[in-house]
Amino acid sequence: MSPGGGAESVARLKRVIAEIEAEAGPARERAARRLPVARAFDSALGGGLADDALHEIAPAQAQDGAAAMGFALALAARFLVRRPASALLVSEGFAAEELGALYGPGLVAHGAPLSRLVFVRAPDAALAFWAMEEALKCGAPAAVVGEIWNLKGYGLAASRRLLLAARKGKVPALLILASAYGQAGRLSSAAETRFEIAAAPSARIPAAAGLDLPGPFACGARLVKARLAGAVDDRARAPKGVFKDARLTTGYGARLEMVDDRDRQARLEAHDPERVIRLEWRSQDLAFQDRTFNDITFKDTGLDDQAISLPLAAAAGDRPRAAASRR
Amino acid sequence: MSIGLSLPDARARFPFLVVVEAEPEEEARLLERLCDWCSRFTPLAALDCADGLMLDISGVAHLFGGEAALIEDCRARLASQGITVAAGAAGNPRAAWALARFSRVKIAPEPMSDKAFARLFHDMPLAALGLDEQTAADMARAGLRRIGDIALRPRAPITARFGALPMTRLDALKGLERSSIKPRFPPPDFCAERRFASPIQTTQAIEASLRKLADDLVALLERQAKGARRIELALYRVDGRVRRILVGASRPLNEARAIVRLFTEKLAGPDEDAIDAGYGVDLMRLACLSAEPLAPSQSLLERAHEAERAHALAELLDRLSARLGTRAVMRRELIEAHLPEEAETAAPAVLKPDAIGFTRGMARRASSPTRAALARARAQALVGEDRGGGSRRPMRLGSGDACDKFRGLRDPPPLPAPTRGGGCANVIEAAEMQARLRGESRHCEERSDEAIQESGALAPGLLRFARNDGSNGAPARPLRLFARPEPIEAMAEVPDGPPLRFRWRRVLHDVAAIEGPERIAAPWWRSAGAPTRDYFSAEDTQGRRFWLYREGLLGRETARAKWFVHGLFG
Numbered sequence: 001m002s003p004g005g006g007a008e009s010v011a012r013l014k015r016v017i018a019e020i021e022a023e024a025g026p027a028r029e030r031a032a033r034r035l036p037v038a039r040a041f042d043s044a045l046g047g048g049l050a051d052d053a054l055h056e057i058a059p060a061q062a063q064d065g066a067a068a069m070g071f072a073l074a075l076a077a078r079f080l081v082r083r084p085a086s087a088l089l090v091s092e093g094f095a096a097e098e099l100g101a102l103y104g105p106g107l108v109a110h111g112a113p114l115s116r117l118v119f120v121r122a123p124d125a126a127l128a129f130w131a132m133e134e135a136l137k138c139g140a141p142a143a144v145v146g147e148i149w150n151l152k153g154y155g156l157a158a159s160r161r162l163l164l165a166a167r168k169g170k171v172p173a174l175l176i177l178a179s180a181y182g183q184a185g186r187l188s189s190a191a192e193t194r195f196e197i198a199a200a201p202s203a204r205i206p207a208a209a210g211l212d213l214p215g216p217f218a219c220g221a222r223l224v225k226a227r228l229a230g231a232v233d234d235r236a237r238a239p240k241g242v243f244k245d246a247r248l249t250t251g252y253g254a255r256l257e258m259v260d261d262r263d264r265q266a267r268l269e270a271h272d273p274e275r276v277i278r279l280e281w282r283s284q285d286l287a288f289q290d291r292t293f294n295d296i297t298f299k300d301t302g303l304d305d306q307a308i309s310l311p312l313a314a315a316a317g318d319r320p321r322a323a324a325s326r327r
Numbered sequence: 328m329s330i331g332l333s334l335p336d337a338r339a340r341f342p343f344l345v346v347v348e349a350e351p352e353e354e355a356r357l358l359e360r361l362c363d364w365c366s367r368f369t370p371l372a373a374l375d376c377a378d379g380l381m382l383d384i385s386g387v388a389h390l391f392g393g394e395a396a397l398i399e400d401c402r403a404r405l406a407s408q409g410i411t412v413a414a415g416a417a418g419n420p421r422a423a424w425a426l427a428r429f430s431r432v433k434i435a436p437e438p439m440s441d442k443a444f445a446r447l448f449h450d451m452p453l454a455a456l457g458l459d460e461q462t463a464a465d466m467a468r469a470g471l472r473r474i475g476d477i478a479l480r481p482r483a484p485i486t487a488r489f490g491a492l493p494m495t496r497l498d499a500l501k502g503l504e505r506s507s508i509k510p511r512f513p514p515p516d517f518c519a520e521r522r523f524a525s526p527i528q529t530t531q532a533i534e535a536s537l538r539k540l541a542d543d544l545v546a547l548l549e550r551q552a553k554g555a556r557r558i559e560l561a562l563y564r565v566d567g568r569v570r571r572i573l574v575g576a577s578r579p580l581n582e583a584r585a586i587v588r589l590f591t592e593k594l595a596g597p598d599e600d601a602i603d604a605g606y607g608v609d610l611m612r613l614a615c616l617s618a619e620p621l622a623p624s625q626s627l628l629e630r631a632h633e634a635e636r637a638h639a640l641a642e643l644l645d646r647l648s649a650r651l652g653t654r655a656v657m658r659r660e661l662i663e664a665h666l667p668e669e670a671e672t673a674a675p676a677v678l679k680p681d682a683i684g685f686t687r688g689m690a691r692r693a694s695s696p697t698r699a700a701l702a703r704a705r706a707q708a709l710v711g712e713d714r715g716g717g718s719r720r721p722m723r724l725g726s727g728d729a730c731d732k733f734r735g736l737r738d739p740p741p742l743p744a745p746t747r748g749g750g751c752a753n754v755i756e757a758a759e760m761q762a763r764l765r766g767e768s769r770h771c772e773e774r775s776d777e778a779i780q781e782s783g784a785l786a787p788g789l790l791r792f793a794r795n796d797g798s799n800g801a802p803a804r805p806l807r808l809f810a811r812p813e814p815i816e817a818m819a820e821v822p823d824g825p826p827l828r829f830r831w832r833r834v835l836h837d838v839a840a841i842e843g844p845e846r847i848a849a850p851w852w853r854s855a856g857a858p859t860r861d862y863f864s865a866e867d868t869q870g871r872r873f874w875l876y877r878e879g880l881l882g883r884e885t886a887r888a889k890w891f892v893h894g895l896f897g
Contacts, residue, residue: 007552007621011581063834063871070806070897085636100807100895104659104671109804110897114659118676120647121655123597131647140640201870204840211825214803214840214866217897 035078035172038288040277044226045193051079052170053192054163058177058184060198060220065099065178067199067219070110072145072174074217074281074288077111079143079172081286087112087143088135090120092128095149095178110217111283116142125150132173133161139169147176159189184224194225200278218280224273351377361410362511363569366561367610368401370515373508379427381420381508388416394434408567420506421499422448425455439502448500449475456496462489474500515559515614519543526565526607533562533602533611537590540613541583548618554579555615560590562602563610570602574649577677578641579619585642586613592649644676653677665850667862667893668808803842803864805874805894812891815875822888823881825863831892836867844877858884864896872896 034048042048049055055075059068076087089102096102108114118141122128125148132146144166148154154177166173180187184196202215280289328337338344355377362380365372368391371383384397391397394416405412415426417435426433429451436443448455451474453463466489471477474497477485482494498504519540527533537560548555556579562570574589594601648656657673664670817829825841842864849857858879866872874894879885 008549011549063832066807066895066897067871073806073897086640097810100805100809103805103808103894104661105667105804106806106808106894106896108661110806114661114671117659118644119657119659119673120651121657122651123655127597127651131651134646135643138639138643140636140643199870199872201839201868202866202872204866210841211838212840213842214864214872217872218870220870 033082035075035082037075038221038277038279040275041221041223044223046226049075049172050192051082051172052167054159054166054173054175054190056159056175056177056187056189056191056194056225058187058194058196058224059181060184060196060222062181064181064198065176067217068176068178068197069099069102069147070217070281071195071197071219071221071279072147072176073107073110073112074283074286075172075174076143076145077113077283077286080113080116083142085140085142086116086118087145088118088120088132088141089145089147090122090128090131090135091147092125092149093121093123095147096121098149099147099178109283111281111286125153129153129158129162132175133165136162136165136169136171136173139171141171143172143174145174145176147178149178151177151179154189156188156190159191163190163192184222191225192227193223196222196224198222198276203280216281216283218278220276221279222273222276359511360567360569361405363571364563364567365401366512366569367563367612368397370512370518370614371508371510372512373510375420375424375508379424381423383508383510384416398433419499419502420508421457421496422502424457425451425500429455444501445475445478449473449478453477453493456493456500458493458496462492465489466493513616515616516618517544517547517553517555518612518614519547520610520612522610523608526604526609528604528607530602530604533604533608534587534591536611537613538583538587540611541586544586544613544615545581545583548581548615551618552621553618554581554621555586555618556580557616558586558589559614559616561612561614562604562608563612564604565606565609568605573616574645575653575677576641576645578638579621581621585645589645589649592646596650596652648675648677666847667804668810670804803874803896805864805872806897808874808894809892812876812893815890815892817875817877817888817890819888823861823877826865826875826877826890829865829875829890831873836865836871836873838865839868840866847876862893 033051034046035051036042036048037045057068057072059065076089080087091102102119104114107117120128120131120135122131128146128148132144135141135144159175162173162175175191177183177187184194187194198220200218200220202218204212204215207213282289328340334346358374358377358380362372362374365380365382369382369384369387373381373383375381384394388394388397391400398414398416402412402414413427413433415423415428415430415433415435417423417426418437418439422435425448426435430447432447435447439447452472453466453474453476455474458466466472466477469488471485477493478497486494495504499506521536521540523536527536540560544555544558555576557573557575558580559574560572562572564570572590572593574586574593576585576589580586580589644656653675656676658676659671659673661670662672813831815829815831817826819826825843826838828835828837830836844861844863846859846861848859851857860876860878862874862876864872864874872895873892874896876891876893878889878891881888
C-alpha cells in the first residue's frame with residue numbers, strides 16, 4: 001500500500017458521499033431565524049428580519065447614502081453576532097467613487113468587526129449582482145451587503161434571483177439601492193422588505209459654549225414594504241398540502257384564503273408604512289434604540305422643537321414629490 | 328565575412344547582400360517565446376546566453392522515443408515555424424553546448440568513455456569551452472588551439488599561466504564538475520498533460536480536456552495527500568504561442584470540479600482574454616506550482632459544520648477573486664498611522680486564508696489585538712503630548728506640559744474584547760475600564776482646554792470633543808472616506824474657527840453641531856512643508872454628518888483657509 005493510501009481511500013469515500021448528497025439534497029435543514037430590528041418594526045416584520053431573504057434599503061434623499069450604509073452596516077453587525085462567519089460587502093465601483101469608499105477605522109467605531117469583513121469591489125452592477133448571488137448561494141457568509149448604483153438591470157427578475165439565492169444559502173442579503181433615493185415607494189421587486197432611510201439629528205450633547213456636540217449615529221427609518229408581514233405563522237399553520245387541496249375545491253379554498261387574508265390584514269393594520277421611526281445606533285451594545293417621532297416628548301431627550309420635525313420638514317422643502325408621497 | 332566588418336565593405340564584397348537591422352530586444356523576446364514553447368518537451372527549459380536554449384531532458388527523452396527522436400521532433404516543429412536549429416544532446420550542459428555549436432555529431436554516447444570523449448571533443452577549437460576572447464587569444468599565442476591541446480597536457484602549468492577557468496571548463500565538459508541550468512519557470516510539483524494528435528480548436532473541447540487534466544492532477548495530488556495552492560494551465564498552440572493562465576486557491580484544493588470552476592471563472596472575468604486557440608492547441612498542461620499538505624479533516628462532530636462553512640467561504644473567495652481579480656476581493660486591517668487615509672491596509676483575501684472569522688475562538692483571539700491597538704490609539708489621542716512639528720502622535724491638543732500628568736495613560740492594559748454569552752468577569756472589568764477611561768478623558772479635556780486658553784494656541788472654547796458615544800474620547804472617524812477630499816466653500820465665524828455653514832456638491836448645509844478641531848500634521852519626515860489639517864466632524868440641521876478639514880495653519884502656513892470634505896459619517 002502506498003504511503004498516501006489511507007488519504008486516498010478517505011478522499012474516495014468523501015466523493016461518494018458528496019455524490020449521494022447531491023442526489024438526495026443536503027442533510028441539514030434549518031428554519032429561518034428572525035433578527036429583531038426595533039420594537040416599532042418587529043411586529044410588522046413578524047418578529048424581525050428573516051435571515052434567509054433579500055432586504056432592500058433605499059436612501060430618502062440624494063445625500064442620505066451614508067445614512068443608508070450606516071443602517072445596513074448596523075444590521076450586518078447584528079447578523080455577524082449571530083453566526084461566527086465573515087460578512088461580504090459588495091460594492092459597485094461607481095458607488096464607492098461617488099459616495100466614498102468604506103473606511104476601516106469608521107467601520108470599527110460603528111461596531112463592525114473589521115477582521116470579519118471581506119470587501120468586494122465589482123466593476124459594474126451586473127458583476128456585483130453576480131458576486132452577491134454566488135456569495136448567497138454558497139451559504140458561507142454571515143451576511144451579504146451590496147451597494148449598487150446602476151439599477152438599470154435591477155427589477156423583478158434580478159431581485160427574485162437574489163431572493164432565491166438567499167433562501168438556498170440561508171444568508172441574509174442587504175441591498176442598498178444607492179441611486180433610488182425618493183423612489184422607495186415606487187420600486188417593484190421581489191425583496192421581502194424595503195426600508196427608506198433618512199439622516200436624523202443625533203441626540204446632541206450640550207456644550208459649554210457655542211454649538212452642541214454631535215451624538216451617536218441616528219437615522220429616520222420607514223418600513224415601506226414588508227411582503228411577508230406575519231407570514232411566519234401562516235407558514236406554520238398552513239402546510240403545502242392544504243393549499244393544494246384548496247386549489248382543487250374552490251369553495252373551501254376561497255374561504256381559507258379569505259380568512260388568511262383578513263388575518264394578515266389585521267396584522268398589517270398595526271403597521272403604518274408612512275410612519276418614520278427614529279433609530280439611534282448604540283455601537284457598543286450593537287442595538288438600535290427606537291422612538292417614533294410622534295412619541296418624542298421634548299423634555300426627555302433635550303432636543304429642541306426644530307430638531308425633531310426636521311427630517312420631514314426638510315424633505316418637504318427639498319423634494320416636493322417625495323413629500324407628497326409621504327403626506 | 329566576419330563580425331565587425333563595416334557595411335560598405337561587406338556590400339563591396341557581396342553586392343546582393345540583404346541587410347536587416349539588428350533588433351536585440353526583439354530577438355531576446357523571440358528567444359523567450361521559444362523557451363516557453365520548448366517547455367512542452369520538459370518543464371526545465373532555460374535561456375542560454377543570447378542565442379541558445381538549454382533543455383534538461385533527463386528522464387523525458389523516452390517519452391518522445393529517445394534523444395534522437397526528440398531532437399528530430401523539436402527540429403521539425405521549429406522548422407515549420409521558420410526557425411532553423413542546431414541541437415546537441417549530452418550528459419552535461421557544457422558538452423551539449425559544445426556539441427550543438429562545434430560538432431557534426433549531435434548526440435554524445437552515454438556513458439562516455441575517455442576514447443569517445445577524445446574522438447568527439449579533442450578536435451574542437453578552444454572556443455568550445457566558452458572562454459572569453461582574451462584568454463582564447465593568449466592561449467592561441469602559446470600554441471594551444473584545440474581542446475585536445477590542453478586536455479593532454481599537465482594541468483598545473485596551464486592553470487598557472489591562464490588562470491583556473493580553462494581547466495574548470497574542461498572538467499565541466501567531461502562532466503566531472505557539477506553544472507546546472509537556470510530554468511525560466513520553476514519546475515512544477517505535480518503536472519498532468521495531454522497531447523493531441525490533431526490540434527483542438529473549440530472551447531468545448533478545451534474545457535473537456537481541462538476537466539480530464541484536473542482529474543489526472545487530483546489523482547497525483549491524492550497520492551501524496553496534498554492539495555494545490557497555485558495552478559497553471561498552459562496551452563501550447565501549433566504556431567508556437569503559449570498561453571498561460573494562473574489561478575490561486577486560498578486553501579489546498581484537491582477537487583477536480585473546484586479547479587475547473589476556478590479556471591472558468593478566471594476566463595469569464597473582465598481582465599482575462601478569452602481563449603484564442605488560433606490554428607489549434609496540440610498540448611495542454613495543467614501544472615500545480617505549489618502544493619501543500621491537506622489539513623487533517625475535522626474529527627470532532629460539532630466543529631465539522633463550521634469547518635465546512637470555512638471551506639465554502641474559502642472556495643467562494645477563490646471564485647470571486649478569479650473573476651473580479653485578486654485586488655477586488657480584500658480584507659482590511661487597522662494600522663497605527665498618522666494620516667487618516669493611511670490608517671488601514673488591505674490585502675487580497677486569497678492570500679489570507681486563515682483570516683479571522685472562521686471559528687468563534689479564532690475570531691475572538693484575532694479581534695483583540697485590533698481592539699488593543701484602538702485602545703492604545705485612543706489613549707494616545709488623550710495624552711495629546713508633544714510640541715512642534717515632530718509629532719508622531721495622532722493629535723496635538725496644545726502645549727506639551729498640560730497633559731503631563733496623564734502620560735501614564737499612554738499604554739493602558741488592552742481592553743478585553745467584549746464576550747457575548749460567557750466571561751462575565753471580563754465584561755465587568757471592561758466596563759470598569761471604559762468608565763475609568765471616560766472619566767480620565769473628560770478630565771484631560773478640561774485640562775487641555777485650560778492649557779490652550781492659557782497658551783492661546785487656539786481661540787478659547789473652540790476645542791470640543793464629544794465623549795458620549797462610548798468611543799472613550801477617541802476622535803470620531805467617518806464610515807466613508809473620499810479618495811480625493813472634495814473642496815467646499817465654508818464660512819466660519821472667526822478665520823481659524825469651526826465652520827458655520829458650507830456648500831458641498833451645490834447644496835448648502837447649516838452646521839447644527841460640531842466637534843473639533845483635531846489637528847493632524849503631515850509627517851514631516853516624508854513631505855516637508857505639507858500643510859497641517861484641522862479636522863471637524865460637523866452635523867448639519869438635517870442630521871447628516873461630515874468630516875471636514877481646513878488645510879494649513881492660518882497665518883503660518885497659508886493666508887486663506889481652504890476647506891475640504893474628507894468623509895461622511897453613517
